[in-house]
Each structure stands twice: as C-alpha cells, then as structure tokens.
Amino acid sequence: DTAVSQTPKYLVTQMGNDKSIKCEQNLGHDTMYWYKQDSKKFLKIMFSYNNKELIINETVPNRFSPKSPDKAHLNLHINSLELGDSAVYFCASSLQGFANTGELFFGEGSRLTVL
Amino acid sequence: GQQVMQIPQYQHVQEGEDFTTYCNSSTTLSNIQWYKQRPGGHPVFLIQLVKSGEVKKQKRLTFQFGEAKKNSSLHITATQTTDVGTYFCARAGGTSYGKLTFGQGTILTVHP
Numbered sequence: 001d002t003a004v005s006q007t008p009k010y011l012v013t014q015m016g017n018d019k020s021i022k023c024e025q026n027l028g029h030d031t032m033y034w035y036k037q038d039s040k041k042f043l044k045i046m047f048s049y050n051n052k053e054l055i056i057n058e059t060v061p062n063r064f065s066p067k068s069p070d071k072a073h074l075n076l077h078i079n080s081l082e083l084g085d086s087a088v089y090f091c092a093s094s095l096q097g098f099a100n101t102g103e104l105f106f107g108e109g110s111r112l113t114v115l
Numbered sequence: 116g117q118q119v120m121q122i123p124q125y126q127h128v129q130e131g132e133d134f135t136t137y138c139n140s141s142t143t144l145s146n147i148q149w150y151k152q153r154p155g156g157h158p159v160f161l162i163q164l165v166k167s168g169e170v171k172k173q174k175r176l177t178f179q180f181g182e183a184k185k186n187s188s189l190h191i192t193a194t195q196t197t198d199v200g201t202y203f204c205a206r207a208g209g210t211s212y213g214k215l216t217f218g219q220g221t222i223l224t225v226h227p
Contacts, residue, residue, distance in 0.1 A: 040219075041220045042219055043158065043203065043217040090158070104158070108156070109157050
C-alpha cells in the first residue's frame with residue numbers, strides 16, 4: 001500500500017489553464033505539506049497543514065490554493081498556469097509538525113509541464 | 116536566517132571512492148535530517164541527528180553533527196552505483212511550526 005499517493009503523476013497543460021493535484025496519505029499523520037522542486041533540484045516548501053488547518057503559507061502566488069477536506073487529504077489547485085510553474089510538486093506528510101521534528105514521507109511527485 | 120548551505124552541488128566519483136557532502140548553518144540547529152532522492156524518484160528519509168557531536172552509521176554511510184550544532188556531514192565509504200542520487204540535508208524550522216528547510220542538495224554520480 002502506498003503511504004502517500006499523488007495524482008496525477010504527469011500533467012502537461014497550456015498556459016492560462018487551471019489544474020489540480022490531489023494527495024492522500026494513509027499513515028494517520030496529522031501534518032501534510034506541498035513542496036515544489038525546480039529543475040535544479042531545489043526543494044521549497046509551499047504549504048503546510050495540520051489537522052486541516054493551514055500552518056505555513058510561504059511566499060506563493062495566490063494562484064495556488066491548497067485545500068484540506070480532512071487530515072488525510074491535501075489538494076493543490078493552480079489557477080492561470082504560467083511557464084514558471086513547471087516543476088515537480090511533492091506532497092508529504094509527517095506524524096507531527098517540525099517543532100519536535102518528524103521525518104517526512106514524500107509522495108512520488110507530480111511533474112507539471114506548462115507549455 | 117533559516118537557510119542551510121550544502122556543498123558541493125555536484126560530485127562525480129569512481130565506484131569504490133569515498134564521498135562526503137557538507138551542510139552548514141549560520142545559526143544553531145535544533146536537529147538536522149538527511150534525505151536521499153534517486154533519479155526520477157522522491158526524497159526518502161535517511162536519518163535525524165539531534166545531539167551535539169552525534170555520529171550515526173548506516174552500513175557504509177556515516178552521519179555527523181558538529182559540536183556547535185551548526186554543521187553536519189554525510190560520508191559514504193566505497194561508493195557503489197546504487198548510491199547515485201541527490202542527498203539533501205534539512206533543518207527544522209525553529210519558531211516556524213511545521214517547516215523543514217532543505218539544503219540545495221548534492222548530486223552524486225558514481226562511474227562504474
């Protein structure tokens with residue numbers, strides 16, 4: 001069973017379109033995250049949710065809107081896609097927030113290509 | 116600030132050679148985590164270091180946390196082709212609950 005699963009794995013779309021990526025974890029974790037990995041492999045946190053509550057919202061354009069219907073799901077919706085949004089988006093979860101540090105469990109990633 | 120600097124960015128080695136990546140912070144770290152990402156894969160947790168001067172080993176991998184808790188290293192002895200990938204250190208967020216900040220990563224290539 002996949003612990004953290006994301007769909008879709010690949011997404012190719014035109015500039016200006018709106019798209020969503022879904023994430024689910026079956027680990028019973030309280031905290032979920034979205035990370036963006038650019039072409040240089042740099043991993044940057046975008047959002048963090050703890051028990052459906054938004055905890056971290058980094059400097060991310062408001063075209064990106066996360067939604068957590070329950071603590072096992074964290075979806076990412078992106079409006080008006082731009083070329084610079086092309087990246088791999090990783091969902092992750094942890095048992096607890098980083099205050100006491102828990103390891104992150106990452107999904108397999110969703111590679112978004114904006115043409 | 117909250118960043119961790121990781122060097123080198125790239126490392127090419129011959130199979131059997133050793134490899135080390137370093138992670139440095141200007142501020143004291145509460146702890147440090149290390150992750151490995153295989154090509155085309157996702158980051159996978161390797162280890163967490165918490166105590167000053169801590170040294171932990173996993174087979175051919177040796178992880179160290181500096182005495183001042185401002186730096187850390189990952190050393191691989193006698194690299195194998197299965198070691199290829201990107202190695203990341205990551206620091207917990209201090210006052211930012213739920214934030215793990217990653218270093219830039221070291222991309223390791225092992226030539227057979």
